[in-house]
Amino acid sequence: MLFLFQEHQEMRSFKSLTYILCCSLLLVSCLSRSQSSEDPYIIVLGIAQDAGYPQAGCMKSCCQAFHKGLEPAKMITCLGIIDPVSNQCWLVEASPDFPAQWKIMQDLSTDKEQPDGILVTHAHIGHYTGLMHLGREAMGAKEVDVFCMPKMKTFLENNGPWSQLVKLNNISINEIEEGKTIPLNDRLSFSAITVPHRDEFSETVGFKISGQSKSILFIPDIDKWEKWDQDIIQAIRTVDHAFIDGTFYSNGELPNRDMSEIPHPFVEETLSLMHHLPPSEKNKINFIHFNHTNPLIFNKSQEKDELENAGFHASEVGDIIRI
Numbered sequence: 001m002l003f004l005f006q007e008h009q010e011m012r013s014f015k016s017l018t019y020i021l022c023c024s025l026l027l028v029s030c031l032s033r034s035q036s037s038e039d040p041y042i043i044v045l046g047i048a049q050d051a052g053y054p055q056a057g058c059m060k061s062c063c064q065a066f067h068k069g070l071e072p073a074k075m076i077t078c079l080g081i082i083d084p085v086s087n088q089c090w091l092v093e094a095s096p097d098f099p100a101q102w103k104i105m106q107d108l109s110t111d112k113e114q115p116d117g118i119l120v121t122h123a124h125i126g127h128y129t130g131l132m133h134l135g136r137e138a139m140g141a142k143e144v145d146v147f148c149m150p151k152m153k154t155f156l157e158n159n160g161p162w163s164q165l166v167k168l169n170n171i172s173i174n175e176i177e178e179g180k181t182i183p184l185n186d187r188l189s190f191s192a193i194t195v196p197h198r199d200e201f202s203e204t205v206g207f208k209i210s211g212q213s214k215s216i217l218f219i220p221d222i223d224k225w226e227k228w229d230q231d232i233i234q235a236i237r238t239v240d241h242a243f244i245d246g247t248f249y250s251n252g253e254l255p256n257r258d259m260s261e262i263p264h265p266f267v268e269e270t271l272s273l274m275h276h277l278p279p280s281e282k283n284k285i286n287f288i289h290f291n292h293t294n295p296l297i298f299n300k301s302q303e304k305d306e307l308e309n310a311g312f313h314a315s316e317v318g319d320i321i322r323i
Contacts, residue, residue, distance in 0.1 A: 014093075037322060040083040040188050040211045042241075043108070044319040045091075045101040046075035047288055048297060049247055050126025052096065055292040062293050073117065074297055075317060076126045077220050077289045079243070080105050081209065086185055087183065088116045092207060092218060094146075098130030117145035117174075119190060120164065121220065123155050123201035131162060134170045143172040149192060150175055150203035178205065186214050186323075195219060196227040198262070211323025214240040220289040221245055223263040223289060233274065234286055241321050244270070246287030246314070249294045249303055267303075282311035286319070 053074035054063035065071040076095035082105070083089070088283035089109045095101065106112055120128050134141040148156070153175045156162040165171045174181055176192050177307040183189045190209045199203035206219035217239045225232045236242045248254075254262075267287060274282065287307070296304050296314040303316050 005267070038085050039213070039322040040085075041080065041311075041320050041322040042209065042216055043080040043082065043104075044078075044243075044288070044317055045080050045104060046078040046093075046095055046097055047074045047290055047315045047317060048074040048126075049289055049291040049294075050096075050124055051292070052060050052076045052126075053290075053292045053297055058292055060293070065298070071298055074290075075100060078130075079218060080108070081184070081188065082108055083185060083187055085187070087112070088185055090117045090119065090184060091115050092119045092121075092209070093127045093220075094118050094120060094130035094133075095126050096129050098133045102133070103131075104126065114139060114141045114144050117147060117184065119207055120146060120148040120152060121218075122197065122199070122204035123152055123204065124198075126222070127221075128152075128156075128162075131156075131165060131171065135161065135165050136168060136170070139170075141170045143169050145174050146171045147174045148192075149177075149194075149203045149205055155201050162238060181210075193217075193219070193230070195222040197221050197223055208239065209323070214321070214323040216240065216321060216323065217242040217244070217245050221247075222265065225265050225270070233277070233281075236281060239284070239301050241284050243286045243288045243315060245289055246270075246294065246296060247289050247291050249296060253291070253293045267294070267307070271307070271312070274312075275310070279311050283313075286313045286315045288315040290314075310320075 032260055054066040066073060075097040075137050077093060078095045078097065078101050079092035081090040083093065089105050089112060134144055135138055153173050156173060164172065178192050178194045181189050181191045188211055190207050192205040193205060194203060194205050204221055206217065209216050209218065217235060220243065222228060222245050245264055246267050249267045251259060251266055274285065287296060295301040296307065298304065306316055
């Protein structure tokens with residue numbers, strides 16, 4: 001029985017790894033067939049909430065779909081930024097899926113040894129813990145630039161094992177401030193936007209990332225849109241594309257949890273807020289950061305079809321936006 005269990009688990013792990021490797025090869029192939037462009041671009045490397053899909057301990061139908069071989073694993077939310085001219089690349093978030101996500105970036109960036117930098121939104125597990133792979137136990141990276149806010153910087157400097165990354169110069173922390181434009185190179189820049197969230201260990205930000213001709217907004221985590229001191233609709237009007245919090249599709253999604261303790265704007269709430277927008281504005285909006293219970297995380301679902309028919313998008317690994 002133990003042998004059969006191990007064989008079963010190994011097969012599931014093999015299928016997950018095969019899926020990730022196939023994704024990597026497919027992304028490289030699609031890019032090579034796309035129009036020849038030297039424009040920088042954003043690539044989606046993950047779409048799941050911090051704990052990924054399937055999620056530990058979940059016995060519900062959502063994760064059973066994976067265990068029955070009906071759905072592939074989904075990597076945790078992360079974006080890549082690539083400049084094909086300078087052959088530079090950056091990660092937006094350092095997720096627990098860092099090894100697979102960095103492999104995709106290497107395949108797209110001529111086998112770079114390490115990222116040119118990592119932008120981190122906040123200190124929740126899906127957004128920074130991938131930094132561990134830069135340490136002496138793994139890559140042994142050298143002074144990878146990590147861009148983060150002051151409290152996040154203090155958190156990394158004063159808590160192990162992250163403080164060891166600083167001590168051994170695996171990372172070099174660049175403190176950023178809200179609203180200040182920070183150049184990545186002469187073609188790319190970004191700025192941070194503070195958003196309300198459960199800030200137990202650090203502040204939380206979104207990012208506006210700008211290229212030569214276009215810009216994107218990235219807000220994977222926020223408590224509720226009405227708690228923000230900015231208007232999300234106006235913020236979307238100022239960019240060409242937006243990746244926004246789609247953690248939960250609707251209230252009651254976690255029947256045994258008080259969802260007020262983990263507030264996010266339900267996708268249904270966001271759709272209601274934005275239903276009046278013209279098609280050109282709806283087309284900008286890409287939901288991301290899906291909890292394992294969210295039907296938008298599945299390859300196919302009625303909710304995903306309805307979302308797309310309404311003019312919005314559910315992010316997929318491999319989505320590419322040139323900026």
